[in-house]
Amino acid sequence: MPSYQGNPLIEALPPILERKQLKAGLGGSIKLRPADIYLDGETRIHIISQLLDGFFQPLARHIQLESKISVMLRGGYVGRNLATGDLSAHIQNGYERIMRGDLLDFRFDHVESTAKSLAFIGCSGSGKTSSLNRILATYPQLIHHPEHNFTQIVFLKIDCPHDGSLKSLCHNFFREIDSILATNYVRRYGEKRHSVETMIALMSQLANTYAIGLLVIDEIQHLSVRASGGAEKMLNFFVTLVNEISVPVVMVGTPKARPVFETDLRSARRGAGFGSILWEPLSKPSAEENVLRTEWGAFTQKLWKYQWLTKASETVPDELRELWFDLSQGIMDVVIKLFVLSQIRAVVTGTERITPNIMKAVYQDELKPIHPMIEALRSGDPSKIARYSDLTIPDIDKKILELSNLLESSKDQIRKSVQYGGNDQAIRLHNMLVDMGYESDLLEPLVQRAFEEYTDLQIKDLMPIILKWYQSSEQSPPVKRKQKPKSIKAKDWHTLNSDDLRFMHSQAANEERMLGAVQQSGLVFNTDQWLASVD
Amino acid sequence: MTDYKLDNRTRKWIKEERGKGSGRDYHPWLTVRDLPSQGRSHRVMGHLTQRTHHLLSDMELAAFLLLEWNPAVTDIREQFPLRLEDTLVLAEEANIRHPEIGGCTQVMSTDFVIDISAPSGPGPQRMAIQVKASSDLKDPRTVEKLELERRYWQRKEVSWYLVTEKQIPKTVVNNLELLYSARVQGESPEVLFNSLPTYLASLNANPNSRLPEVGMLIDQSYSLEPGTALARLRALMALRALTFDISIPWNQLVAGDIQVVEDITLLRASYAANQ
Numbered sequence: 001m002p003s004y005q006g007n008p009l010i011e012a013l014p015p016i017l018e019r020k021q022l023k024a025g026l027g028g029s030i031k032l033r034p035a036d037i038y039l040d041g042e043t044r045i046h047i048i049s050q051l052l053d054g055f056f057q058p059l060a061r062h063i064q065l066e067s068k069i070s071v072m073l074r075g076g077y078v079g080r081n082l083a084t085g086d087l088s089a090h091i092q093n094g095y096e097r098i099m100r101g102d103l104l105d106f107r108f109d110h111v112e113s114t115a116k117s118l119a120f121i122g123c124s125g126s127g128k129t130s131s132l133n134r135i136l137a138t139y140p141q142l143i144h145h146p147e148h149n150f151t152q153i154v155f156l157k158i159d160c161p162h163d164g165s166l167k168s169l170c171h172n173f174f175r176e177i178d179s180i181l182a183t184n185y186v187r188r189y190g191e192k193r194h195s196v197e198t199m200i201a202l203m204s205q206l207a208n209t210y211a212i213g214l215l216v217i218d219e220i221q222h223l224s225v226r227a228s229g230g231a232e233k234m235l236n237f238f239v240t241l242v243n244e245i246s247v248p249v250v251m252v253g254t255p256k257a258r259p260v261f262e263t264d265l266r267s268a269r270r271g272a273g274f275g276s277i278l279w280e281p282l283s284k285p286s287a288e289e290n291v292l293r294t295e296w297g298a299f300t301q302k303l304w305k306y307q308w309l310t311k312a313s314e315t316v317p318d319e320l321r322e323l324w325f326d327l328s329q330g331i332m333d334v335v336i337k338l339f340v341l342s343q344i345r346a347v348v349t350g351t352e353r354i355t356p357n358i359m360k361a362v363y364q365d366e367l368k369p370i371h372p373m374i375e376a377l378r379s380g381d382p383s384k385i386a387r388y389s390d391l392t393i394p395d396i397d398k399k400i401l402e403l404s405n406l407l408e409s410s411k412d413q414i415r416k417s418v419q420y421g422g423n424d425q426a427i428r429l430h431n432m433l434v435d436m437g438y439e440s441d442l443l444e445p446l447v448q449r450a451f452e453e454y455t456d457l458q459i460k461d462l463m464p465i466i467l468k469w470y471q472s473s474e475q476s477p478p479v480k481r482k483q484k485p486k487s488i489k490a491k492d493w494h495t496l497n498s499d500d501l502r503f504m505h506s507q508a509a510n511e512e513r514m515l516g517a518v519q520q521s522g523l524v525f526n527t528d529q530w531l532a533s534v535d
Numbered sequence: 536m537t538d539y540k541l542d543n544r545t546r547k548w549i550k551e552e553r554g555k556g557s558g559r560d561y562h563p564w565l566t567v568r569d570l571p572s573q574g575r576s577h578r579v580m581g582h583l584t585q586r587t588h589h590l591l592s593d594m595e596l597a598a599f600l601l602l603e604w605n606p607a608v609t610d611i612r613e614q615f616p617l618r619l620e621d622t623l624v625l626a627e628e629a630n631i632r633h634p635e636i637g638g639c640t641q642v643m644s645t646d647f648v649i650d651i652s653a654p655s656g657p658g659p660q661r662m663a664i665q666v667k668a669s670s671d672l673k674d675p676r677t678v679e680k681l682e683l684e685r686r687y688w689q690r691k692e693v694s695w696y697l698v699t700e701k702q703i704p705k706t707v708v709n710n711l712e713l714l715y716s717a718r719v720q721g722e723s724p725e726v727l728f729n730s731l732p733t734y735l736a737s738l739n740a741n742p743n744s745r746l747p748e749v750g751m752l753i754d755q756s757y758s759l760e761p762g763t764a765l766a767r768l769r770a771l772m773a774l775r776a777l778t779f780d781i782s783i784p785w786n787q788l789v790a791g792d793i794q795v796v797e798d799i800t801l802l803r804a805s806y807a808a809n810q
Binding site: 486487488490500501502505510511512514515518523524525526527530531533534 | 601604605606607629630631632653664669670671672673675678679681682685695696697698699701702703704707781782
């Protein structure tokens with residue numbers, strides 16, 4: 001790119017990422033270790049909870065966003081070349097503006113701005129902020145240029161204040177710069193009785209002084225039109241940043257922010273300077289589409305891999321996938337939270353797989369606050385959707401805590417509480433053996449003995465030794481067999497294997513559902529096929 | 536493992552070799568006489584096995600007719616006992632209480648075990664079938680016993696299927712019942728096959744007429760006793776020399792719905808071999 005060459009601000013940036021690198025860079029960082037499935041419930045809850053923050057599946061929309069941001073960031077620097085003096089002209093003009101207190105003032109000839117702005121709108125929970133954070137994290141935030149004695153801030157991200165006032169926004173801006181540069185602008189500029197105009201001019205000056213490459217303003221829907229004409233002024237300010245000082249701005253908000261952009265025609269046009277990106281919830285795949293090729297299918301399929309349950313199935317059952325969509329309406333945040341909470345509940349109850357019943361119960365019990373929002377989305381009525389666009393799921397960590405407390409109290413019933421002095425490996429081995437069908441009072445002393453006698457062996461080596469002991473002790477007379485098989489009570493049938501009719505019974509509300517489940521596992525006589533084979 | 540107790544009746548039945556044998560010589564574990572009546576039980580002559588089958592309910596009869604209708608089926612054993620040693624082990628493995636009455640272990644049974652050998656199929660196969668009313672699926676104890684049964688047949692690598700009233704289409708069963716009785720009263724297959732060309736000609740000449748009308752026409756032209764031709768038509772259908780879509784209600788069939796079997800000599804030969 002010739003226009004990028006000879007510009008130290010651009011050349012210092014990392015090279016433009018290829019799609020493959022990008023996907024790798026954006027993806028989540030959770031480690032899947034199959035053996036972790038056999039850890040005790042308490043530990044697994046911790047592992048599962050990582051998904052809330054750690055899971056990220058790059059989709060087409062993320063790639064698109066990244067390329068826009070990449071272009072904006074570099075394009076913005078084109079008009080502010082550190083080597084040619086363009087930047088100095090900007091800085092001098094900014095100084096004039098501070099001195100005169102007039103945002104339109106300048107001394108040098110106006111330098112062509114190459115900055116663009118982007119309005120980025122998406123439903124709450126659609127992953128706007130986390131995507132942006134991940135994309136921005138592929139850049140260094142600070143770059144020092146020793147030859148020019150200049151520090152470049154590649155991006156700066158601030159949140160719109162809740163009160164929607166300009167003053168607080170300026171404070172946030174100074175505070176953010178202070179936090180990354182260890183300066184004291186809040187004290188120098190923020191705590192003085194500067195007028196808003198002066199503060200804005202100071203901000204633009206700082207944006208030039210540190211050659212801020214990209215300004216991201218999140219939660220733009222907090223801009224309130226009521227707060228002393230704040231919305232208009234702020235939008236004007238953004239436009240000035242973009243136009244006069246050449247800082248590209250990304251404005252991020254929920255659909256509630258749309259009227260803000262549309263209040264003022266000029267701002268609306270500016271706000272959409274580099275187009276706008278609209279993120280809707282994942283759409284429901286139509287019947288003729290191959291589910292796995294859709295974004296929804298890819299997303300759920302990927303997420304499904306992150307299960308630490310002993311009886312989890314390989315693929316998402318169709319019925320569950322439909323329910324999952326219905327309960328989340330494609331809002332990624334809800335999709336993940338439903339998944340995480342269902343999984344934890346599956347651990348706590350000992351069901352050890354995610355079933356439609358569990359997911360429904362989680363939605364009913366844990367996600368009450370978002371029911372109106374989901375119902376609005378289900379209705380498809382735009383006015384209702386806008387009303388609930390800001391709803392978020394509160395206290396997700398509290399829910400997890402409650403669930404894990406439940407585990408504490410029901411632990412003894414699910415699996416014999418095993419001590420082993422907190423030995424992870426021993427607990428894992430014990431659970432693995434139980435899962436293989438070696439549940440017995442013998443197990444605990446055997447595992448204990450194995451760890452004492454063979455301190456240097458791995459789990460995979462210990463396993464055959466224990467099994468050998470187990471079998472020999474089984475044949476020896478002192479171990480008395482139980483007189484009669486103790487039957488598993490119906491209320492515990494949900495812990496059985498998926499192909500067990502008793503498990504199906506535990507999941508079915510009535511005989512029709514039960515028959516449906518039996519049919520799905522291929523155990524119902526197929527009359528049509530039978531008759532067709534007669535001819 | 537071996538400490539189970541049997542009641543006198545079970546011991547007697549084992550001595551009688553119930554559940555053993557095949558074809559004509561098979562003895563069901565349970566007969567109609569052994570149980571107090573629950574609904575309607577049936578004793579029907581099996582065309583395939585040439586013996587009396589003991590069917591304990593209407594639903595079992597319907598399932599039996601469905602099974603017998605398929606020419607690939609080579610043997611049908613009803614009330615088939617499961618090996619007690621195996622079900623006891625499985626019950627322990629699955630943590631299910633084994634059926635017993637008054638401290639005496641009971642032998643479990645599966646409603647039908649059939650042998651299948653389709654000419655184009657993968658060779659002789661076995662299939663086990665359990666008939667249950669779908670409302671029974673609510674009952675946890677029934678589910679436990681079904682699970683035992685499922686595990687038993689899985690262990691033996693025999694496919695096991697559940698049949699409920701939802702798998703038994705009423706029209707089809709009505710048709711099958713009619714065809715079943717048509718064969719009982721019929722003449723010898725040889726005689727019937729010989730008359731086939733005549734019937735075929737009449738059917739082709741009146742494609743829109745219902746079967747009783749066609750029968751009447753034939754009766755008149757050959758001076759037969761009224762009803763004879765219709766009975767033979769049915770018998771030919773029961774022998775599958777004439778075929779039709781079994782899901783069309785009997786009284787709605789017209790002559791055009793009837794096709795003749797492709798390889799009549801093969802069919803003849805198969806019946807000749809069975810005599």
